[in-house]
Structures are given as structure tokens and as C-alpha cells.
Amino acid sequence: MIVRAFYNRQSFPDVLYVVLHERDVASIEKQENVTKLLDKDNEIVGYNIELKDFKTDKDGYQPMTFDLLRTINKELNRVFQEELIHDFKDYIVVGEVKECKEHPDSDHLHVCQVDIGDDILQIVCGAHNVAQGQKVVVCLENAVLPNGQLIKNGKLRGVKSSGMLASEYELGLIEEKKKGILVLKDDYQIGKPFFERVK
Template sequence: MLIASMNQAAFPNILVVMTQPDVEKQVTTEKQSIVRISDQADQTIGYNFLAVNELLPDLQFNGVQTLTEQQVAVLNEALVVAGFTGDLVADETPHIVVGYVQECDVHPDSDHMHVTQTQIAPDQTVQIVCGAANIAQGQKVIVATVGAVMPEGKIIWPGQLRGVQSDGMICAAREIGVAGAPAKGIMVLPDDWEVGREVTADAVAALLK
């Protein structure tokens, strides 16, 4: 997983790369304008490239953006030169996709949540806990997979809800940025939408017209 972001107004030429969820106690190591952030077990959480314009001069954006394999290769080379491990892996797959709810069972420790087995690609099914009242087996739904960055900035990481593993989020239309969409309930998609297909706010908004 690789999430890259920039804020040119506040921090010019600094690329922030995240590979793991944040932790309270962090260790930082700086070498040659690169800061490695790790946990106390020395597992990499991410890197700050403090002079990314010297590595990727054409990289100009604000917010989150997908880096290409070529761009990630440049960053890995810089990490190795600085004395770090070039361990970044490019992630160009979409993270807001069509899912299919294969199973939907009552959460063992909740009066409103359900535990789903949701297919997010032809060869991949994940467990997702969902609290929406209208979730049901057999639906096509919007899924924010692990690694997704939601419009308000929330990052989807693996986690647990009431003690049950949940690897993703089944979304309402408003949660992916569809203005004026209903505030309650997940968005149920047409049956002919292909599992794994990228879902955009514009495409969903067109359905609601």
C-alpha cells in the first residue's frame, strides 16, 4: 500500500508517503533530505521526501495522488542512495470500486451491524463490517477498499469493529463525494455494474438524477 500526498501551499516540495497506519509512538530518521518514519518495532510507516522537486521535478499536485511505477522507482533509488531500503511498491489500482455482497450475517456483538463477505475483484473477497440498515446479501455496492482516501481525507485501513475484522468500507453515495445524495443508507448499484470496476462520484450522481 502506498498513499502519497502534497500540500504545496504549506510545505512546498515535500512529498509525504504513507505505507502503514499512524502510531502514537514514532521513530524518525533523516538522511539526505529523506525522513523515514517507523514504529518502535522498526516497521516503516512512511517517508517524507523533503526536496522531492530534485527527484521528480514535474511532480506538482495538492492532496492525494497516485504515483506511477516509474515515479516510485525514482523514490526507491533515492532511498537506497540515502542508506534506506527501497521498499516502496507502486499502487495504481482503483480503491473505490463495485463490490458484491456474497454473504451478510448479523454481527455477534451489535444490534445493528452486519458482517459481510464482499467480493471486490473477480479473485478477491474481503470481510467488511457494515452498520447501514439497508445492507443485504446479493447487492452490488460501493466499496472503499484498504488504501482508499475518502474525500474528507479519511484513510481506509484494516481494522476491527466491535471485535470483528473489517477490511474496507461499504459506502453511501455522499461518502464518496456525491453532493445532495441521501445521508442514510449505503448506495445500491445496478446489477449490471461489473465487480471491481472503479466507481466515481460523477457516475453515481448520474444514477441519482
């Protein structure tokens, strides 16, 4: 499971919003400082947790850490006797574009075959600068971008796409949006977590 947490001090002071699934909330169940958010099938989509002493340097998405998960689980356990397990695997990795062809139903999309070390993925990409032979940053399904966006597999104009190729802006490396994906130097190793080397 991918657990995402968001904090907005101005709109909801002292409330940590925990997201498990991106589905509409149909009902709630509140006990003490924890509000359970439920969908139309009565399945949990997330929680609102009131934390008076929550400290963070920024609003918005709060990158998941063992400490943050421990804080969340402490409250869920105490109030609802529930606990979350987060998948801490690295889902943002280095890949290599082995093939890049034009999308059959688009004048700007490309269908790429991308080597991620243990698999070849088909990824539809709209960047003008994508090309065969490039080392690139691949956001696999279940990757969480620095803004909190969760990456899911899908289809673009009817063509299956597994993950996405990322730009510097999407990776949080620059503050102003810039067109095109991030192209890496040749010495990056395919399949390795991208942010391992950036740190």
C-alpha cells in the first residue's frame, strides 16, 4: 500500500490528511482526534488526523518516512486499533529508451520501449526531446512525485502506458516549469533508484 500524507496549515491547521485511495468520500466516522473517510462501499479511502504538535517545514505533500508513518499509526492504533503498512520501495528509477516511435493516433506523443534493468516497459511520452538511446528518469506505477501525485498505469489515446518519463520540474529539481524530460548522463546505471545518486 502507498500511504500519502498532506498538510495545509492555512486551510486546516493541525490536521494531517492521510490518503490511501483516490476515491470520493461518501461518509465519515469520527472518534476523538481521528476522522475515518469512507467511500460509497464503506471502504476506507483515508483519514483526517488532528495533531496539535505536528511539525513540518512546508505545507502540501509530506514525504513518507518511518517517523511519519509511526506518528500516523500511533493515533490510528490508539483510536481505531488500526495500523497502516507503507511500501517504501523506490519507484523512481533510471531507465534507457530502447525504442521511440510516433504514436499512431497523435502528432505529438511517442510510444517508447524503456529498459529499467529487470523489465522493458512501454511508456507513452509527450516530451519533444525524448529519443532512442537516452538515459531517463522513469516513474513506475506507485511512484509518488514530490507534489504528492501518485503515478498509475493507464492508456494514452488507446495505447497502454506503464508509468511515465519525468522532467526536472516533476521531480522537484527546479521550481519553474520547463519543457522536456530530464535526460541523464550515460554513466547512470539502469534500474538504480534515481534519487539515491542525487542525494
